[in-house]
Structures are given as C-alpha cells and as structure tokens.
Amino acid sequence: MRTPLTLRAAGYVDVDAGEIVSPAVVHVADGVIVGVGGDGPPDAEVIDLGDAILLPGLMDMEVNLLMGGRGENPGLSQVQDDPPTRTLRAVGNARRTLRAGFTTVRNLGLFVKTGGYLLDVALGKAIDAGWIEGPRVIPAGHAITPTGGHLDPTMFAAFMPGALELTIEEGIANGVDEIRKAVRYQIKHGAQLIKVCVSGGVMSLTGEAGAQHYSDEELRAIVDEAHRRGLRVAAHTHGAEAVKHAVACGIDCIEHGFLMDDEAIQMLVDNDRFLVTTRRLAQAMDVSKAPKALQDKAAEMFPKAETSIKAAYEAGVKIAVGTDAPAIPHGRNADELVTLVEWGMPPDAVLRAATVVAADLVRMPNLGRIAEGYLADVIAVPGDPLADITVTQRVNFVMKGGKVFKDDANKD
Numbered sequence: 001m002r003t004p005l006t007l008r009a010a011g012y013v014d015v016d017a018g019e020i021v022s023p024a025v026v027h028v029a030d031g032v033i034v035g036v037g038g039d040g041p042p043d044a045e046v047i048d049l050g051d052a053i054l055l056p057g058l059m060d061m062e063v064n065l066l067m068g069g070r071g072e073n074p075g076l077s078q079v080q081d082d083p084p085t086r087t088l089r090a091v092g093n094a095r096r097t098l099r100a101g102f103t104t105v106r107n108l109g110l111f112v113k114t115g116g117y118l119l120d121v122a123l124g125k126a127i128d129a130g131w132i133e134g135p136r137v138i139p140a141g142h143a144i145t146p147t148g149g150h151l152d153p154t155m156f157a158a159f160m161p162g163a164l165e166l167t168i169e170e171g172i173a174n175g176v177d178e179i180r181k182a183v184r185y186q187i188k189h190g191a192q193l194i195k196v197c198v199s200g201g202v203m204s205l206t207g208e209a210g211a212q213h214y215s216d217e218e219l220r221a222i223v224d225e226a227h228r229r230g231l232r233v234a235a236h237t238h239g240a241e242a243v244k245h246a247v248a249c250g251i252d253c254i255e256h257g258f259l260m261d262d263e264a265i266q267m268l269v270d271n272d273r274f275l276v277t278t279r280r281l282a283q284a285m286d287v288s289k290a291p292k293a294l295q296d297k298a299a300e301m302f303p304k305a306e307t308s309i310k311a312a313y314e315a316g317v318k319i320a321v322g323t324d325a326p327a328i329p330h331g332r333n334a335d336e337l338v339t340l341v342e343w344g345m346p347p348d349a350v351l352r353a354a355t356v357v358a359a360d361l362v363r364m365p366n367l368g369r370i371a372e373g374y375l376a377d378v379i380a381v382p383g384d385p386l387a388d389i390t391v392t393q394r395v396n397f398v399m400k401g402g403k404v405f406k407d408d409a410n411k412d
Contacts, residue, residue, distance in 0.1 A: 002402060004029040004041035009380060012036075012054035012370045015355050018348030020384055024054045028376040031402035035372055049380045049397055049409050055351070056368050057103030057377030057400060058392070059358035060333050061276045061322035062234075062255055065090040065097065065107055065137070066119050068326020083114045090123050094134025096331030099406050101379040101395035104136040104358070104367060106322075108234060108255065109143025109171070109195035111151035116169040118142070121190035133405055138193060138362050140234065141186035142171035144179065144222060145197035149213040150206045150236060176221040179214075183225040193362075194226040198235040198251070199242035202297050209297050210239020210259045219249035232361075234276070238301065240264045247271050253361060255322065258282070258305045260312065268317045274361050275312055276322035277353070279305050280339040285327050310344040319345075320361045321354040334392040341389045348386055376402040380409065 004027065011022035026033060027040030034040070066086045081089075097105060107120035124137030145151045152172055153164040166172045173182035183194055197213055200206040206213075214222075226233045232252040237243050243254055243264040253274040257264070268275060282305035287298045313319060323336045340350045359368035366375050380397035398406040 002030065004034075004044040005402070005404075006040045006044040006046045007049060007054065007378060007399075008046060009049040009052045009054050011384075013056075013351060013385065015056060015348070015352050015369060018351075018386065020053060020386065024370075026054065026370060026378060028378075028399070028402050031376055033370065033372055033374050033376050033378075036370060047404070047407070047410065052380035052382060052396065052409060053384055053391070054370060055101070055379050055381060055385065055392075056355045056370055056374075057379055057398070058101050058334070058354045059104040059321065059362075059368070060097070060102045060135075060325070060336075060354075061106045061253075061320045061358050061361060062108045062278055063097065063105045063323060063325045063330070063333075064109070065093045065105070065123060065134075065330070066110060066112070068330055069093045069096075081112075083117060083119055086112065086114075087119050087123065090119070091132050091134075093326075093330040094123065094127060094132065094137075097325075097333060098133055098135045098400065099395070099398060100331045100333050101381075101392065101398055102135050102333045103377040103379070103398070103400040104138070104362070104364070106138045106193065106234070106362065107140060109140045109151065111143050111145070111153065111166075111171065113164060113166060114142075114170060116167065116185070116189075118186065118189045118191060135400070139191055140193050140195040141189060141191035142169070142182070143195040143197060143236070144171050144173055144182050144186075146174050146213050147172055148206065150197040150199070150201035152206075176218060179218055179221045180225050183222055187225075187229050187231065191231070193231050194222060194233045196222050196233060196235050196251070198237040198246045199239045201236060201238065202294065202301055208239070209301055210242060212239065212242040212245055216245055216249055219246060219251065223250040232363075243267070247273055253320075256324075257312070258301050258308055260308045262311065262315075265308075265312050265315045265317060268312070269315055272318070274318045274320055274357075276320050277309060277336060277340060278322050278324040278327070279309050279343060280336040281324055281327040282306070283339055284335065306343045309340065313345050313349065318357055318360070319349075319353045320358040321350070332393075334395070337389050337392050347389045350389060351385060
C-alpha cells in the first residue's frame with residue numbers, strides 16, 4: 001500500500017458548478033480520492049501546493065503519440081521509421097503529454113506500416129505497468145479507411161507507387177467484408193474504440209476534405225461490428241453531409257467537423273453524439289511546406305473551424321477536447337483550451353469538455369472530478385483557470401492514479 005497523501009492548495013475547480021472551492025484539501029489513498037475537506041488519514045503525507053488551484057486531470061480525446069516529436073522528419077518518417085523507432089519516439093511524447101497535465105488520452109488510429117501490430121496498445125500496456133511515464137491510453141489501433149482515402153498514405157503515390165501499401169489488418173478496407181475483418185482485427189489485438197475516416201481531410205491528397213469516403217452500407221457495418229463488442233466509433237469527418245450520414249449510421253463521435261452546417265449540428269444534439277474539437281491546429285498548424293493543394297484546402301477550411309465550434313456549443317452539442325497532436329506539438333495540449341475560449345466557449349464549459357464530458361465519451365465515470373470516490377488524477381495551475389484559461393498552459397503539479405509525476409511547486 002502507498003502512503004496516503006493530503007493535497008493542500010488555495011482552491012480547486014468544481015467543474016460541475018463552474019466555480020472555485022476554497023481552500024482545497026484533498027485526501028488520497030490507494031490511487032483514489034477518499035475525501036475532500038475535513039480530516040484525512042492520520043498518517044498521510046501532506047503536499048502543500050500553496051497558492052495553486054487544483055483541477056481534475058485533463059483529457060485529450062484525439063492524439064497520436066506514435067507520431068511527431070523530436071527527431072522526426074514529417075515528410076519521410078512514414079517510410080523511414082520502423083515500428084520500434086516509432087514506439088520509442090512515443091515514450092517521449094507520452095511523458096510530455098502527462099507532464100502537461102493530461103492524464104488520459106485517446107490514441108486515434110495508426111496509419112503507418114506496422115506489420116499489423118497495434119503499437120498504441122503496447123504503449124498503453126507499458127504505461128499501465130509503470131515501465132514508462134504517460135497518460136492512460138485508450139487505443140484505437142489502426143484507423144479504418146478506404147483505398148485512397150484519408151489516412152491511406154497517398155503522398156508517395158504520384159512518384160513512388162507501392163511505397164507504402166497497407167493491409168486490411170492495417171486498416172485499408174473496401175466493402176463490407178473487408179471492413180468487418182479490419183474492425184475485428186483491431187478488437188482482437190486490444191483496440192478499445194474504432195477510428196474510421198468518413199470524409200477527406202485537410203492534410204492528405206484525397207480530394208475534397210468534406211467528401212464522404214465510405215458508403216452508408218459500409219459505415220453501418222463498422223458500427224455494427226464495434227457496437228456488438230461494446231466499443232464506440234470515432235469518425236474523422238469534416239463535411240456537413242458526411243457528418244449527417246455518419247450520425248444517421250450510428251457513429252458515436254465526430255472528430256473535427258470543421259464544415260458542419262446547422263442541420264448537421266442539430267443531428268448531433270438530437271442523437272446525443274459527441275464532437276471532438278481539434279481547433280487549435282486551425283490557428284497554429286504550419287502548412288507552409290505542404291503541397292500547394294493542401295495549403296489551398298487549409299486556407300479554405302481553417303477559418304470555418306471557428307464558426308462551426310461556436311455554433312455547436314451554442315446548440316448544446318456534447319463537446320470534448322481533442323488536439324490532434326502532433327498537428328500541434330505534444331505537450332502543448334492546453335493550447336486547445338485557450339483557443340476554444342478565444343473562439344467563444346466559456347472557460348467553465350471548456351474545462352468540462354476536457355474533464356467530465358471526455359470521461360463520459362470514454363465511459364470512465366470515475367474520472368473528471370475532484371470528488372470522493374474518483375480516481376486521484378489531480379493537477380495544479382498557478383491561478384484561477386475560470387478567470388484566465390492560459391494558466392492551464394503552466395501546470396506545475398501532476399498526479400495520476402494517486403502517484404505524483406510532477407511537483408515543481410516543491411522543488412528543492
């Protein structure tokens with residue numbers, strides 16, 4: 001058994017009420033919050049965080065820890081990096097993400113040659129075993145996409161045909177039978193959700209970003225396979241019509257949705273579906289070295305990201321925070337929260353999107369609050385995030401599952 005801990009700070013955020021409760025006294029034992037306020041275990045070690053404000057551990061619902069980071073050549077890494085290199089790179093990305101205050105993430109879809117191995121599943125197992133530091137990883141395995149679709153690596157096809165051909169097991173699936181096999185393979189090897197590309201994307205040579213990739217029959221097959229096994233389906237989707245078809249076919253969560261119209265947004269509300277944000281990349285992603293066709297798509301789409309997220313919030317869509325890192329750098333995940341506030345979401349709603357709504361999305365009701373009985377994922381920031389959301393970019397204390405991974409406030 002670990003020594004019980006008591007955290008003391010100036011206050012903590014009650015994410016449901018959207019207010020600061022002062023002072024903060026949080027008692028932790030065996031990885032769980034066993035009390036808030038009052039007296040804790042008599043043998044508890046006290047960690048005094050001074051003027052800091054406590055928050056539940058933040059959650060990022062779209063990352064790819066296997067990509068991005070130091071030493072990567074974005075243009076060539078998909079053909080240069082073998083699975084061990086990619087996995088070792090993820091170790092640093094996972095550590096940076098955790099130390100930024102994000103204690104739980106969804107890793108949304110490998111789209112590289114791995115021989116079928118689900119590297120994000122292995123990464124999550126290593127983190128859970130305590131071999132390396134990182135957030136909890138909810139892995140999707142390989143993203144499911146049609147030949148020539150978004151996340152089928154198309155950038156080499158024009159000058160090096162066959163350079164990066166992926167298998168059904170690695171997510172390239174056409175027609176109902178192949179799709180069922182691809183989904184079943186991910187589940188067999190440990191995927192905890194399924195990622196599918198319903199429409200094109202900005203940074204891929206797949207034609208219009210909003211165009212629907214899969215037929216409705218194919219989408220229903222994906223949903224059928226996943227739901228019968230108790231897994232949710234996340235869909236990379238930009239176009240309004242593609243969003244409508246995805247929702248009608250039973251998909252649980254829309255990633256991005258930059259081009260949604262009012263009808264698509266209302267369908268999300270009426271069907272109780274989720275939207276994952278990824279808006280910071282529209283502000284900060286450097287596309288200057290991308291092919292002109294991709295730069296043109298970005299110039300058209302990125303301005304629409306602001307209006308669509310504001311409309312979705314005002315309509316009452318269930319919004320969860322996601323960054324699409326490394327579209328923004330790993331460890332800069334809180335930049336997403338800042339952008340959402342700048343674009344019209346109130347800070348308390350943004351904090352709920354990064355905590356309780358995200359916990360609902362991943363069906364982990366014991367995460368997302370500082371309350372008795374919840375897992376002890378607690379972070380500290382140097383100020384009130386309800387008044388200044390940018391303090392979430394300066395996390396100085398991180399606890400995950402009752403273990404302290406960062407404590408800059410008490411450095412010797």
